[in-house]
Amino acid sequence: MPQIKAEDVSFSYGTKDVLSSVSLSIDGPSFVAFLGANGSGKSTFVRLIDGLLPLKRGEITVNGMSLKDGKKLYDIRKEIGFVFQDPDSQFVSPLLADDVAFGPENYGFDEKERDDSVSRSLSLTGLETYKNRLIETLSGGEKERAQLAGVIALSPSILIFDEAFAMLDGDGEEKLMTLISHFRENRIIIMITHDVLSALWADRVVLFSGGRIVKDGKPREILCDADYLMQIGIKPTLPSVIASKMRDMGVETGCVVTRDELEVLLWN
Numbered sequence: 001m002p003q004i005k006a007e008d009v010s011f012s013y014g015t016k017d018v019l020s021s022v023s024l025s026i027d028g029p030s031f032v033a034f035l036g037a038n039g040s041g042k043s044t045f046v047r048l049i050d051g052l053l054p055l056k057r058g059e060i061t062v063n064g065m066s067l068k069d070g071k072k073l074y075d076i077r078k079e080i081g082f083v084f085q086d087p088d089s090q091f092v093s094p095l096l097a098d099d100v101a102f103g104p105e106n107y108g109f110d111e112k113e114r115d116d117s118v119s120r121s122l123s124l125t126g127l128e129t130y131k132n133r134l135i136e137t138l139s140g141g142e143k144e145r146a147q148l149a150g151v152i153a154l155s156p157s158i159l160i161f162d163e164a165f166a167m168l169d170g171d172g173e174e175k176l177m178t179l180i181s182h183f184r185e186n187r188i189i190i191m192i193t194h195d196v197l198s199a200l201w202a203d204r205v206v207l208f209s210g211g212r213i214v215k216d217g218k219p220r221e222i223l224c225d226a227d228y229l230m231q232i233g234i235k236p237t238l239p240s241v242i243a244s245k246m247r248d249m250g251v252e253t254g255c256v257v258t259r260d261e262l263e264v265l266l267w268n
Helices: 042-049 070-079 096-106 111-124 140-152 170-181 226-231 238-248 259-267
Strands: 003-013 016-027 030-036 057-062 080-083 158-162 188-193 204-209 212-217
Touching (some): 003 042, 030 042, 042 158, 042 188, 042 204, 070 080, 080 140, 096 111, 111 140, 140 170
Parallel strands (some): 030 188, 030 204, 080 158
Antiparallel strands (some): 003 016, 003 057, 204 212
């Protein structure tokens, strides 16, 4: 069962404190959104989880393995698939099938294991008919799926998406989110975002501000409070702002985050 545990984690870039005494536990498969404004510490935290930054203060374990144990770093990284914001920065081969095969080859898969992994990953991401395409000919959404195919070819138990949807339009983001949701059954999925609507897809939202976790709970327990989100530098949805103004006028609105929810409220 995938598991991440962090206890009293702090981190500084030089003299600038970025994380202060962060503790968090994710036990078992789940889809978790790390939500926060730029500079809140969320991206630094996941880079510590993956060993991309050195852990000096506090403790982090991934599937029971400590980040402080240098001998375990290779095994920890095999458990984590990292999807970055710009897919072009992650491709290593011009041909899609070769790019997806890069990870399995470097982890010592034999030829059959490699080919099976590539076929499975392309099928899961809906790119099986694209295997011989040049990556440069793919659309933005197809590149995002191609990047994901390369990551899941190693069957990681943890998937981390670092602002991976910032370059997509609304339709492209929804398609990719739907695809990612199919992988949540037996994995931990962490999505780093500053977008409230993206965070609605998650099972759990961890809210970062000033290098600390300030809230942790169900999405609608956190995302409906437009006033608080604005206080910590996160742009709430317009429907939630309108609902907040209505509550100030004495109107009972309940939780409103999306346009559809606002329409229902106004009709009622």
